[in-house]
Amino acid sequence: MDYPQVKGRLEKDYPLKKLCTWRIGGKADAVFWPESIQDLVQMVRWCKQNDLPVFFLGRGSNVLLPDAGLRGLVVVTTGLNKVTWQQQTVIVEAGYSLMLLARETAAKGLQGLEFACGIPGTVGAAVAINAGAYGATIGDLVRQLTVLTAEAEICTLKQGDFSFGYRTSSLQKVGFLVLDCTLQLSPLADANGLKETMTQYMAKRRKTQPLEYPNAGSVFRNPVGDSAGRLIELAGWKGRRLGDAQVSEKHANFIVNRGNATSEQVLRLIAEIQQDVHTKFGVRLEPEIKIIS
Ligand SMILES: Cc1cc2nc3c(=O)[nH]c(=O)nc-3n(C[C@H](O)[C@H](O)[C@H](O)COP(=O)(O)OP(=O)(O)OC[C@H]3O[C@@H](n4cnc5c(N)ncnc54)[C@H](O)[C@@H]3O)c2cc1C
Known part of the structure; x- marks a missing residue:
């Protein structure tokens, strides 16, 4: 397959186990790491025109990838990592590390993302899945989204255009790819208290989760009222x-x-x-x- 010349890195016959935290999976026909949203959109549109299946991955921390590998193109979003701070709001691209964003918001004395300090995914996938912990979820913070529709059109969504549930969102149901999102945080007088909370969360994870072996977090959803x-x-x-x-x-x-x-x-x-x-x-x-x- 001769792919178009688009900025970013393209590798053929690439082991999927290198793209997920479980370290499991056969080979992808090809993997593309776009440098910008424009690169991603250009490549996805080309794949659509050529009937080539496209699969999206962030940091691969919530997926089980097949032993037989994947046909078509795997697009990894981790190069989409621009971030813009506007007082208590942050506009962040899909591939940005959620853990890094949680640390940065705390360092700025902003509250809201501390629950995410131990979640090893990208912001885009976290929004699509409505990642959460300790009773908080990222969906509560989302004010605006730029998405790529299943028809490869770019679209801006405002509050009311999307909804979130337990580890799910309306975006997943219609197959939207999150390109960037605007998160609303709140100011906090005591930034040290925030750091202390995050240190406690991390200590709890290290104590209760097998972080010493490759894994993909919780395998099953919690049934209502139980674990x-x-x-x-x-x-x-x-x-x-x-x-x-x-x-x-x-x-x-x-x-x-x-x-x-x-x-x-x-x-x-x-x-x-x-x-x-x-x-x-x-x-x-x-x-x-x-x-x-
Ligand atoms: C040790 C450990 C602890 C974890 N703890 C938690 C936790 O406390 N809470 C929690 O919610 N999760 C947790 N997780 C799971 C996981 O980290 C989160 O679900 C995370 O948000 C997934 O991000 P990712 O970039 O790795 O997604 P990936 O695994 O790469 O992708 C997951 C799915 O999202 C899709 N996707 C990827 N990018 C986008 C995008 N930009 N827009 C739309 N869809 C996209 C993919 O196609 C795929 O279907 C944990 C995982 C690990 C390994």
Whole structure:
């Protein structure tokens, strides 16, 4: 495939395991890292005209990528990282690191994003998924969005044009790609208090999450009024292993890669856990991670 000359980096036959935090996946036909929104849009429009499938990735911290690889073009947004501060508002491009943005907002004495200090994704995917922790979500802060529609048109969305739910948004349902977003933060008198809160959040994560092994965060969504990890642990899955895919001994809602885990092993673990939890507790666990096939 001869791709057009667009600014950015293009690599063919690229291992997907290098693009996700689980370190799992076969090869992509091609991967493109645009330098700007214009580069991304130009390439996506060319792919559409040529009927080439396009798949978008940020930091790959919420996806299970297939062992068989991906056909078409994978577009990685991490080069889209312009940020503009306007008093208590920040306009930030999709590929910006959410953790970095959380640290920077705290350093400016602005409140609202401290929950995100341990979420290793991009801002764009976080908005699409409505990432959250400790009772807060990024959706609460979003005031305006620039998106690329499924028809590859650029569109500005204002409040009322989008909505958020538990780890989901209206954007995902219609297949919009977030290009940039405007977040509204609040001023805080005590910036040190904010840093202290974030230090506590990080300490809690290190204590309760298996950050020492490749993983993709919580595998299952929490059922209403309960915790997926609690049910999986109660069903006896902690530490159980299929090849190099293991239900974490630290946190039962994490599956870790102990070396060369495959997508197939993770999928089998997921299916067996779902079935067992359903049999034992009558609860159907739904994946929180995006399973790409
Ligand atoms: C250790 C660990 C801890 C985590 N803790 C949390 C947590 O506390 N709370 C939480 O919510 N999540 C958590 N996660 C999951 C994950 O980090 C977040 O969901 C994050 O927002 C995903 O961002 P990403 O860039 O890695 O997305 P990716 O995994 O690259 O993509 C995820 C999905 O979003 C789509 N996508 C990518 N970019 C865009 C875009 N610009 N616009 C629209 N769609 C897009 C992709 O096509 C894919 O379907 C954790 C993950 C890990 C590994």
